[in-house]
Amino acid sequence: MPDDVVFWVLAVPAVASGAMVFRYDSMARATYALLLSLLCVGGLVIRLGLDYLGVVVILMMTIEMALMAVFMVMFMMNPAGLLPMSMVHNKRGAAAVSAAVFVLLAAGIVLAPWPGRRGKPDADPTMALGESLMGPHMLTMMTLGLALFTTIVATVVLATGRGRYDRFGDDLCARRPADPVRPGARR
Amino acid sequence: MADTAPVWAVVLLPFALAAAAVLVAGFDAVLAAAAEGGRPGRPLRAAPAPLRAGLRLLGQQPRRTTAGDPWLGRIGIALVPVAAVLAGAVLPWGFRAVTDPVVGVVWFNAMEALAWAAVWLAGWGPNSALSLVGGYRFLAQGLAYELPHMLALTTAALGAESLRVGEVVAGQRGLWFAVWMPVAFAVFLLSALAMAFWGPFDHPLGRDAAGGAAAEYAGVDRLVLLAGRWLLLVVTAGFSVPLFLGGGHGPWLPAWAWTLLKTAAVLGLLVAGRRLLPTLRMERYVEFAWTVLVPLTLLQALAVAIVVLER
Numbered sequence: 001m002p003d004d005v006v007f008w009v010l011a012v013p014a015v016a017s018g019a020m021v022f023r024y025d026s027m028a029r030a031t032y033a034l035l036l037s038l039l040c041v042g043g044l045v046i047r048l049g050l051d052y053l054g055v056v057v058i059l060m061m062t063i064e065m066a067l068m069a070v071f072m073v074m075f076m077m078n079p080a081g082l083l084p085m086s087m088v089h090n091k092r093g094a095a096a097v098s099a100a101v102f103v104l105l106a107a108g109i110v111l112a113p114w115p116g117r118r119g120k121p122d123a124d125p126t127m128a129l130g131e132s133l134m135g136p137h138m139l140t141m142m143t144l145g146l147a148l149f150t151t152i153v154a155t156v157v158l159a160t161g162r163g164r165y166d167r168f169g170d171d172l173c174a175r176r177p178a179d180p181v182r183p184g185a186r187r
Numbered sequence: 188m189a190d191t192a193p194v195w196a197v198v199l200l201p202f203a204l205a206a207a208a209v210l211v212a213g214f215d216a217v218l219a220a221a222a223e224g225g226r227p228g229r230p231l232r233a234a235p236a237p238l239r240a241g242l243r244l245l246g247q248q249p250r251r252t253t254a255g256d257p258w259l260g261r262i263g264i265a266l267v268p269v270a271a272v273l274a275g276a277v278l279p280w281g282f283r284a285v286t287d288p289v290v291g292v293v294w295f296n297a298m299e300a301l302a303w304a305a306v307w308l309a310g311w312g313p314n315s316a317l318s319l320v321g322g323y324r325f326l327a328q329g330l331a332y333e334l335p336h337m338l339a340l341t342t343a344a345l346g347a348e349s350l351r352v353g354e355v356v357a358g359q360r361g362l363w364f365a366v367w368m369p370v371a372f373a374v375f376l377l378s379a380l381a382m383a384f385w386g387p388f389d390h391p392l393g394r395d396a397a398g399g400a401a402a403e404y405a406g407v408d409r410l411v412l413l414a415g416r417w418l419l420l421v422v423t424a425g426f427s428v429p430l431f432l433g434g435g436h437g438p439w440l441p442a443w444a445w446t447l448l449k450t451a452a453v454l455g456l457l458v459a460g461r462r463l464l465p466t467l468r469m470e471r472y473v474e475f476a477w478t479v480l481v482p483l484t485l486l487q488a489l490a491v492a493i494v495v496l497e498r
Contacts, residue, residue: 029258032259055297056293058297059293059297059300062304065304066304066329070326126289
């Protein structure tokens with residue numbers, strides 16, 4: 001019974017605030033509605049007994065949404081919702097696509113032959129997760145991490161107007177970077 | 188070691204934290220009065236100043252701004268003390284915390300991150316350029332301190348081989364972590380200041396931006412925001428005790444007394460220390476944090492990992 005209460009208390013706001021993301025016309029509100037939804041999801045993951053994953057979801061999503069708010073405000077035409085604006089574009093097409101995806105996923109949930117549980121859950125899921133990541137899946141995680149990191153660096157290099165070659169010269173041997181504002185650690 | 192406190196501790200926790208915050212604010216007011224000079228013994232009279240200021244704010248009318256988003260602003264303001272109290276739930280007094288979850292260290296960090304997002308909301312809410320500047324400054328500050336801070340937390344957890352705060356304390360029975368993880372400890376203290384946008388890290392509420400994120404807030408709104416900031420300082424500084432200073436371990440005195448003494452010492456150091464340093468601009472600290480602090484804390488974590496493996 002208490003489990004059910006916790007589930008519904010978290011699940012209803014998760015879905016409701018997820019829907020509100022598309023109703024708000026302010027980027028700040030939309031971003032933080034999404035954050036609320038993800039916090040509830042984090043709570044549900046904790047409820048499943050996966051404490052570490054749940055808390056990490058809360059931690060990472062908070063940081064991520066706070067940063068995303070900045071980018072959304074930078075790039076959207078109407079960040080503060082002072083003008084009438086809709087978050088939804090191509091309404092009919094979007095409604096059709098999302099309804100189809102929903103039906104597909106819901107049908108999958110109902111129709112899939114879910115396997116029964118074999119064995120017991122680990123006594124310490126955090127430890128089990130760590131051993132799994134650092135043991136048999138180490139190579140995957142290392143490759144994945146490297147690929148992600150390379151992507152981030154490559155994106156920043158492509159996006160930035162002033163890279164290291166602008167700052168330190170073509171052969172990177174300038175002693176002081178040619179910055180419009182003098183940087184902190186090299187003063 | 189990892190006892191959970193009785194239920195009444197849940198009710199008591201916010202009041203205990205608030206009382207500590209008022210005491211620390213009083214100490215700060217005394218230091219401020221002493222810095223201004225005056226006859227000996229006189230500065231002590233400034234101790235109740237934060238209480239007076241709080242009462243005055245209670246009677247003040249909250250300010251409204253044109254086309255603001257008071258909902259978001261208020262949520263942001265309220266989140267600051269709420270996140271501080273939620274983070275305080277894993278803070279052990281002696282050897283007992285309100286709750287001691289298996290992932291206590293991560294929980295603490297997650298609540299700190301909530302406070303970080305909250306200040307941006309508070310800056311966004313009033314639709315005012317100066318307060319928005321303050322909110323953005325705090326986001327930039329977070330980018331600077333959060334990474335070394337997380338590595339410092341990780342190092343302490345690594346030394347104890349557990350994410351449970353109770354076990355981190357138990358791991359320091361013989362030797363405090365501060366002794367063999369000095370870099371992590373120093374970085375944690377720095378980020379405790381930054382977390383509470385305090386001392387050299389008070390640019391988000393800087394005078395050059397007319398008070399930054401707090402610029403447009405008056406009355407109860409302002410009281411909750413500023414009190415939440417004191418709570419954050421108390422909680423983050425207090426967390427350095429179980430993480431690095433051995434928690435309740437110590438000779439002669441009972442565990443709760445040691446916790447209290449150590450917390451008071453750290454808070455005193457932070458409050459007094461901020462008077463020695465000028466406000467830091469965050470783009471400078473970001474570079475320092477990413478090019479100096481992150482490699483240092485990584486090396487520290489490596490050293491601790493080797494010790495743990497050899498143990």
